[in-house]
Amino acid sequence: AQTVTQSQPEMSVQEAETVTLSCTYDTSESDYYLFWYKQPPSRQMILVIRQEAYKQQNATENRFSVNFQKAAKSFSLKISDSQLGDAAMYFCAYRPSNTGNQFYFGTGTSLTVIP
């Protein structure tokens, strides 16, 4: 069974500092995709970053980067130079390449940014 685990229900970071959110997943598939989504109080899920499992290079999007360890099935998100607008719920998601649009989400990490 595919499962996604986020072991940090809550995290906080000082504005302008760096924070890392953890995610592990369990799968027997070799081809899949990993995502981090952000859900602010407005409830709309917003894509933060995406990683293809076949790529060894870690994905980067501006202040957001991931540390993808395929053998360890780990997929952490690093947010650099944290901003007040980064405060939200962050969800890690796994998607096998052959199941259409079925994503498996973790339980989320609530990030607080302290001014």
Next chain:
Amino acid sequence: ETGVTQSPTHLIKTRGQQVTLRCSSQSGHNTVSWYQQALGQGPQFIFQYYREEENGRGNFPPRFSGLQFPNYSSELNVNALELDDSALYLCASTLGMSGANVLTFGAGSRLTVL
């Protein structure tokens, strides 16, 4: 381009009733997925529609059903509502079925069952 829009934003029902939630996909997107997000949980996949047919379903009973229309908009119907059906229902759209696709989500419909 317009994003994914969902209606209603909030609604309250009683046990045993039926509810219909609606979703307009993002312009150009032909695939719609529905997710249930219980309080404090991550979204769980209900089903997806592609070319007006159900194409993939999660672990939800048959009283959860849906439709997709020729304009790619979609409905989620839930019959015989139970208290545990209280949740945020998210609709997401994308183009096609490729695993590389990114889902675009709506802001959800918050259902409360009393």
